Amino acid sequence: MTDSPSGMKKGLANYGDADFSLFLRKAFIKAMGYSDSALDRPIVGITNTYSGYNACHRNVPDLIEAIKRGVMLAGGLPIEFPIVSMHESFSHPTSMFLRNLMAMDAEEMIRAQPMDSVVLIGGCDKTVPALLMGAASVDLPAIIEVTGPMMTGSYRGEKLGACTDCRRFWAMHRAGEVSEAETEEISGKLAPGAGTCMVMGTASTMALVSEALGMMLPGGAAIPAVAADRLRHAEATGARAVAIAAEKLRPSDIMTEAAFANALRVLQAIGGSTNGLIHLTAIAGRLGISLDFATFNRIGAETPVLVDLKPSGQHYMEDLEKAGGLAPVLREIEALLDTGCRTVSGKTLGEDIADAPAPWPQDVVRTMADPIHQGGGIRVLGGNLAPKGAVIKQAAATPALLKHAGRAVVFDSLQDLAERIDSPDLDVGPDDVLVLRNAGPKGAPGMPEAGYIPIPKKLAATGVKDMVRISDARMSGTAFGTIVLHISPEAAIGGPLALVENGDQISLDVAAGRIELLVRESTLAERRAKWRPPEVPGSNRGYLKLYLDQVLQAEDGCDFDFLRKHPGGRTID
Known part of the structure; x- marks a missing residue:
């Protein structure tokens, strides 16, 4: 049995003559100025996700140079290549709509171009999961480096x-x-420089869970974007990329079922974004792993929120880095983790924890005995309004509203919400439940972060700060409030949310894990017979058609069905 091709011999273009293909490839790559000696080295690809629209990735050019330095010091040849760049604020209709496109781009470019390993540079929200999804599908040795959080x-x-x-x-x-x-x-003061949001938004969440998952070198998740340590970590990542190519250490070796359980536990312990559950589900699906929501709730019940960081606490990511980054979190919950999981460092998670610097006094990461919130940051709900699940970030909710019943005030779409939420004539009171529908994966389309429904102006003016709000949309990890999200099936495909009418009673009981529409089944059957799916303009062509044809619901990570290792969405009774 011969070794598989490596370096410039990998994935040759098909001309019917392999030797000619290699000859032609070398002729053109030499136009870049490479010597024969350089071209004989193992090749490390580096994803260039920089864009002039993407402030979170402003430091990517510097990271690439540091990674290249590490690759060359370790005897490899670094080659960067561009792929899709996404920023939450500059992606219409939403970055979630484009996440799967970026994952496809990453997968196909890694597969198409000669490289023995790849360094994935992610940052803003959906880029990290997109890169991990693509890398999981290719299963080439891969390692992730994040851009890091902004300073405050x-x-x-x-x-x-x-x-x-x-x-x-x-x-x-x-x-x-x-x-x-x-x-x-x-x-002009909120985002003072390069990097991702410096609170526990989706970007910070995905950085931390990627480290916990084992796909990032230890200590990398919380280093600020502008810090010299960020460049040193990038250099070490480049060097390690050469080693994992030689070791043939693949994503499937690292991202095991046990590793995902570790990542889910860290998601709870850090008070992470609800988006983290969708993204981890999508990444796992690429490897044929199904994340169990009952297990996630059990993990949450066992794992309190330990990180005192906005929006669940008071501090920022730079404070978490000063406290030691992810290491003190892992150390505090070590007994609950599978420490035998392999990581991209080449060691086990337990060995990585043991190698971390000794702890020092700090007030950002709490102890298990003195948490920010008991019982997990996120709870998955069931009930007749969400038969395939919904989520709430209970750590960022108003405790008094976690058990609540109120009258539904319904908005049929994002446009309807925009037109009526601040109307003086809106029939709404502080005890009502605001309902937004047709804002899910297919309905919006793209499942925007619209679940943070604004408090109606006339109520906000009287001092109302929070209300129960429910939708089939998502919410930014930076947001807060008593907000039920990801209701599935979504309204646009005929889920129960489509049948809610103004004045219906809705009951929320987070402790019981239920959200219920208190309407007789016979009445719902009458409404269901009259329901028609909403139309999505432009849905007959291009990426939008592919998206609408293939996107799955939140419980399957909103991935495209045909990209999963085992196509076909799950059935949840």
Whole structure:
């Protein structure tokens, strides 16, 4: 048995003559100025996810140089290549709509071009899961490096962080507490430099769970984007990329069922974004692993929120880095982890924890005996309104609203919400339940972060800060409130959410794990007979057609069915 091709001999273009294909490839790559000696080395691909639209990836060119340095010091040949770049604020209709496109781009470019391993550079929200999804499908040795969080800003002496404080100030503006001129001034202080949101948003969440999953070198998740340590970590990542190519250490060797259980436990312990559950589900699906929601709730019941970081706490990612990054979290929950899991470092998770610097006094990561929130940051709900599941970030909710019943105030779409939420004539009170539908994977399309339904202006002006809000949409990890998300099946495919009418009673009981529509089944059957699916303009062509034909629901990670190792969405009774 001969070894599989490596370096420039991998994945030759088909001309019917392999020797000619290699000759032609070398002729053209030499136009880049490479010598024969360089071309004989193992090749490490580096994904270039920089874009002029993407402030979270502003430091990617510097990271690439550091990674290249590490690759060359370890005897490899680094070659960067561009793939899709996404930023949450610059992706219409939503970055989630484009996540699977980026995953496809990553998969096909890694597969098509000669490389023995690949360094994945991610940052803003959906880029990290997209890269891991693509890498899992190719199963070539891979390692991830994140851009890192921004440093905090300051406004009139108050420390600020995107985007929890973006939402807080915008709510204050809607309530008439902050003027238009002040919002303009504040907008220049919320995101003061390169990097991802410096709170426990989806970007920070995915960085931390990727390290816990074993796909990132230890200590990399929380290093600020502008820190010298970020470049040193990138250099070490480049060097390690050469080693995993020689070891043939593949994503499937690292991202096992036990590793995903570790990542889910860390997701709970850090008070991570609800988006983290969707993304981990999608990555696991690429490897044929199904994440069990009952197990996730059990993990949550066992694992309190330990990280005192906005929006569930008070600190920021730079504070977590000063406290030791992910290491003190892992150390605190070590007895609950499978420490025998392999990581991209070449060691086990237990060995990585043992190798971490000794702990020092800090107040960002709490002990198990003194948590921020008991019982897990995220809870998966069931009930007749969400027969295939829904989620709530209970650690960022108002405790008094976690068991609540109220009258439904229904918005049929994002446009309907925009047109009526602030109407003085809106029939709404503080005890009502705001309902947004047709904002799910197919309905929006793209499942936007619209679940953070704004408090109606006339209620905000009276001091109302939170209400129960439910939808088939997502919510930014930077947001807060008593908000039920990812209701499945979504309204656009005829889920029960499509049948809710104004005035219906809705019951939420987070402790019991239930969200219920208190309407007789006979009445719902009458409504179901009259229901018609909404139309999506432009759905007959291009990527939108592919998306609508193939996207699955939240419980399957909103991946494309044909990209999963085992196509076909799960059935949840």
